[in-house]
Amino acid sequence: MLIDVRSSSISGAGSHGIAGPTAKLTEVTLTDNWVGVASSRRLKGTALTVTGGGTGVAGGAVTLIGCEAHGAQHNGIQGERVRLVDCNVTGNNLGGLAGDVGSYTLPRLDNTVCGTSQVLEQPPGTNWGVCSGD
Numbered sequence: 001m002l003i004d005v006r007s008s009s010i011s012g013a014g015s016h017g018i019a020g021p022t023a024k025l026t027e028v029t030l031t032d033n034w035v036g037v038a039s040s041r042r043l044k045g046t047a048l049t050v051t052g053g054g055t056g057v058a059g060g061a062v063t064l065i066g067c068e069a070h071g072a073q074h075n076g077i078q079g080e081r082v083r084l085v086d087c088n089v090t091g092n093n094l095g096g097l098a099g100d101v102g103s104y105t106l107p108r109l110d111n112t113v114c115g116t117s118q119v120l121e122q123p124p125g126t127n128w129g130v131c132s133g134d
Contacts, residue, residue, distance in 0.1 A: 001020060001021060001022065002020075002022045002023070002024060003018060003019075003020035003022065003023045003024070003039075004023075004024045005018055005023070005024070005025050005026070005028050006025075006026045006027060006028070007026070007027045007028075008027075008028050008029075009028070009029040009030075009031070010028075010029075010030050010031075010033060010036075011030070011031035011032055011033065012031070012032050012033065013033040013034065014034055015033075015034050015035070016033065016034065016035045016036075016037070016038050017030045017033035017035070017036045017037055017053075018030070018036070018037040018038070019035075019037070019038045019039070020038075020039060020040075021039065021040050021041045021042075022039060022041050022042045022043075023037060023039040023042075023043045023044070023045075023059075024043075024044050024045070025037065025043075025044070025045035025046070025048050026045070026046050026047060027046070027047045028045065028047070028048050028049070029048075029049045029050075029051075030048075030049070030050045030051070030053075030056070031050075031051045031052055031053075032051070032052040032053050033052075033053045033054075034053055034054045034055075035053065035054055035055045035056075035058055036050040036053055036055070036056045036057055036069075036072075037050070037056075037057050037058070037059070038057075038058045038059065039058075039059040039060065039062075040059070040060055041059075041060045041061070042059070042060060042061045042063075043057065043059035043060070043061070043062045043063070043064075043079070044063050044064075045057075045063075045064045045065070045067060046064075046065045046066055047065075047066045047067070048064055048066075048067040048068075049067070049068045049069075050067075050068070050069040050070075050072070050076065050077075051068075051069075051070050051071050052070075052071040052072065053071075053072055053073070054072065054073050054074055055072055055073075055074045055075050055076075055078060055098075056069040056072045056075070056076045056077055056092065057069060057076070057077040057078065057079070058075075058078050058079065059078075059079040059080075060079060060080045060081070061079060061080060061081045062077060062078075062079035062081065062082045062083070063083045064077070064083070064084050064085070064087055065085045065086060065087075066085070066086045066087065067084065067086075067087040067088075067089070068087065068088050068089070069087075069088075069089045069092060069100070070088075070089075070090060070091045070092065071091055071092065071094070072092040072093070072094070073092075073093075073094045073095045074092070074093065074095055074097070074098040075092060075093065075098040075099055075100070075101070075102035075118060076089045076090075076091075076092030076093075076099075076100045076101065076114075077089055077100070077101050077102070078098075078101070078102035078103065078118075078120065079102075079103055079104075080103065080104045080105065081103060081104070081105050081107075082101060082102075082103040082105075082107040082108070083107070083108040083109075083110075084101070084107065084108070084109050084110070084112040084114075085110045085111060085112065086110070086111050086112065087109075087112040087113070087114075088112070088113045088114075089101055089112065089113070089114040089115075090113060090114060090115040091115065092115075092116075093115075093116060093118075096124075097124045098118055098124075099114075099115075099116040099117050099118035099127065099131070100114040100115045100116050100117065100131060101114050101116075101117045101118070101128075101130070101131060102117070102118040102119075102120050103117075103118075103119075103120060103128070104119075104120050104121065106128055106130070107128060107130060109130055109131075113132070114130070114131035114132070115131055115132060115133045116131050116133045116134060117129070117130050117131045117134055
């Protein structure tokens with residue numbers, strides 16, 4: 001089932017702002033949700049802004065173009081596979097045990113700024129060496 005969300009804002013969800021196996025997001029703003037968006041299989045997004053909350057974006061295969069993720073307690077963006085194009089993912093990991101970008105495989109970052117990365121399922125502090133603070 002595809003969840004297709006366009007030109008929307010969701011804030012203050014105690015659980016997930018958006019959740020489903022497959023999601024497509026266009027011009028969406030998510031603010032202070034426990035998890036901004038969660039997708040177990042595939043998540044594609046354009047012009048996505050995620051601020052605050054627990055985890056900004058969590059998914060299987062995550063592909064985002066023109067995204068921003070700031071102020072999450074844990075990872076700003078995490079997934080099994082992550083590809084970011086023209087994104088700014090900084091100022092996350094306020095809890096100290098995650099990173100701005102977390103993934104199980106080496107993330108693909110094109111014209112993207114990130115502060116820290118995290119290799120998921122490794123001890124905290126294990127990073128991919130792809131962000132400025134790694």
